[in-house]
Amino acid sequence: MPELPDIELYVTRIAERVVSQPLEKLRFYSPFVLRSVGVPASELEGKMVTSVSRLGKRIVIELEGDRFVVIHLMIAGRFQWITPAPPLKKSFGKVLIASLRFGNGQLDLTEMSTRKRASIHLVNSKDGLKEHQRDGLNVFSATPDEFQQRLQSENRTLKRMLTNPNAFDGIGNAYSDEILFAARLSPVRLTQALKPEEVVRLHEAAKTTFDHWRKKLLETYVGFPKPSDITAFRKDFATHGKFKQPCPVCGSPIQHIVYAENETNYCAKCQNEGRLLADRSLSRLLKGDWPKTLEEMEEN
Numbered sequence: 089m090p091e092l093p094d095i096e097l098y099v100t101r102i103a104e105r106v107v108s109q110p111l112e113k114l115r116f117y118s119p120f121v122l123r124s125v126g127v128p129a130s131e132l133e134g135k136m137v138t139s140v141s142r143l144g145k146r147i148v149i150e151l152e153g154d155r156f157v158v159i160h161l162m163i164a165g166r167f168q169w170i171t172p173a174p175p176l177k178k179s180f181g182k183v184l185i186a187s188l189r190f191g192n193g194q195l196d197l198t199e200m201s202t203r204k205r206a207s208i209h210l211v212n213s214k215d216g217l218k219e220h221q222r223d224g225l226n227v228f229s230a231t232p233d234e235f236q237q238r239l240q241s242e243n244r245t246l247k248r249m250l251t252n253p254n255a256f257d258g259i260g261n262a263y264s265d266e267i268l269f270a271a272r273l274s275p276v277r278l279t280q281a282l283k284p285e286e287v288v289r290l291h292e293a294a295k296t297t298f299d300h301w302r303k304k305l306l307e308t309y310v311g312f313p314k315p316s317d318i319t320a321f322r323k324d325f326a327t328h329g330k331f332k333q334p335c336p337v338c339g340s341p342i343q344h345i346v347y348a349e350n351e352t353n354y355c356a357k358c359q360n361e362g363r364l365l366a367d368r369s370l371s372r373l374l375k376g377d378w379p380k381t382l383e384e385m386e387e388n
């Protein structure tokens with residue numbers, strides 16, 4: 089799922105192209121994509137785009153007269169920019185689910201998945217936009233106190249708390265791994281067990297990690313990003329998606345904990361004093377055979 093740096097890359101690249109352009113035509117090719125219609129699509133057509141912004145993991149295209157197109161990419165949704173706008177098609181592949189046609193080009197929404205989960209909402213007021221807002225704290229605008237209060241408002245694992253969109257804004261599976269690595273904190277530490285200096289370290293790590301990646305993505309993708317450029321697996325990530333690869337700091341193999349559709353990656357040496365974390369279901373399966381330390385694992 090695209091997280092803060094990827095969404096902000098999209099926001100910047102879309103804004104550069106469509107602000108001050110009229111939205112000429114809005115078309116939906118999948119019956120699932122349009123989730124709510126606070127205003128009919130035909131009423132948005134002809135209106136000028138005034139801004140493009142990020143609302144949590146959503147991208148909001150604002151049109152004159154307080155009209156909004158709210159797009160949530162979910163896991164597999166991606167944009168493509170085609171300029172000049174192609175002729176209007178009659179038949180469509182299964183990947184293209186919606187298109188927004190502007191004077192200078194066309195913004196296509198695609199979804200490379202049989203499960204169509206990306207969504208578009210058409211919203212007719214600033215009030216209506218609130219429905220799409222989550223309570224996630226923005227790590228950049230939060231004071232140290234606000235960050236600490238939010239983090240410790242529930243006693244959860246760091247991994248779970250950081251990736252809760254109602255707790256923190258824009259952090260998903262990939263960047264939570266990268267942030268926890270930068271903070272040298274284990275993903276299964278409990279939030280309320282953190283020392284004050286660890287909370288400060290985590291807050292700083294979140295800001296530094298996001299700052300690094302949003303700058304890096306903007307520098308790397310100077311044109312409109314290709315669908316494959318928006319990914320949870322980046323070559324220069326330290327831990328996320330790097331299972332068994334050497335940690336960039338200490339060289340130990342990166343570990344993982346697999347659960348449901350996700351996995352957490354971490355460096356046992358840098359983040360957990362050399363101890364491997366027990367994956368509960370795995371521990372149950374393996375009984376006493378689950379290695380507890382890196383050394384034990386390497387011996388097996």
Ligand SMILES: [Zn+2]
Nearest residue numbers: 335338355358
């Ligand atoms: Zn390490």
